Amino acid sequence: MKVRIGTRKSKLALWQANYVKDFLERRWGIEVELVKITTTGDKILDSPLAKIGGKGLFVKEIEQALLEERIDLAVHSLKDVPMVIPEGLTLGAITERENPYDVLISREGKKLSELPEGSKVGTSSLRRQVQIKRLRRDLKVDILRGNVDTRVRKLKEGLYDAIVLAYAGVKRMGYEKEITEVLDNFIPAVGQGSLAIEIREGDEKVRSLVEPLDHRESRIRAECERAFLRRLEGGCQVPIGAFAHVMGGKVRIEGFISDLEGIRFIEGCAEGSVDEAEKVGELLAEELLRRGGREILAQIYGGE
Helix, strand or coil: CEEEEEECCCHHHHHHHHHHHHHHHHHHCCEEEEEECCCHHHHCCCCCHHHHCCHHHHCHHHHHHHHCCCCCEEEEEHHHCCCCCCCCEEEEEECCCCCCCEEEEECCCCCHHHCCCCCEEEECCHHHHHHHHHHCCCCEEEECCCCHHHHHHHHHCCCCCEEEEEHHHHHHCCCHHHCCEEECCCCCCCCCCCEEEEEECCCHHHHHHHHHHCCHHHHHHHHHHHHHHHHCCCCCCCCEEEEEEEECCEEEEEEEEECCCCCCEEEEEEEEEHHHHHHHHHHHHHHHHHHHHHHHHHHHHHCC
């Protein structure tokens, strides 16, 4: 039996795909081939994600290959997977979550609170931007896109004084020693740190192959966070973050929605049974919508 894994071509995406490939080969003794696919998000590198369409940019072409049976499964960063999965596809496994937090890497080893006034901080994420601004309005936050290697290189070339990245990607690419500070006071992106293994619905053979990679607690947390974001109809144009914890039979989620400057920043939390993880996420979303989230969404999507 031969299994074809669809993946983006970036070093991080290939690390993730090889992680799944190695597991399948060891566990089942099967042949696994990586099929490298260029996505729209890989082609457009000079514009902020918020301006060009958001999350689906990194998965759409891979999902199409899966639907057309050119590949048997796809490996994505879960945070890149849109909240609505195309008909005919499903998430066969969500892997155990790596450290979900963001990290700061600065050229002079200074923490966020220690950066001089006017320092230039690079990030591609509106979620990170507003959380930086809430703590340090005196810093200059600039768009920074590209893979982990590219971002670190631009930092070292002096184009930025500091950059903010996901811990998981930094670790997987071997830059853990470069981390200046773990930003565990930031609310992470939905699903940050987990991999999503996408398969065709009804493909029980492939489902059985990837099922051992499915981590129950990480799936519960992901379902809660993704339900929160789905209810807010959030994409890359709106600063939104959510983070769920599992404690015994309970799941607790904290989350926020903000305007683009971090001035109207509405946050809250909700808790409930792990059996109703999606409902708990939706309840928090409803609360934030009632408390001003609707106005924020209307303002951003209406271009006011």
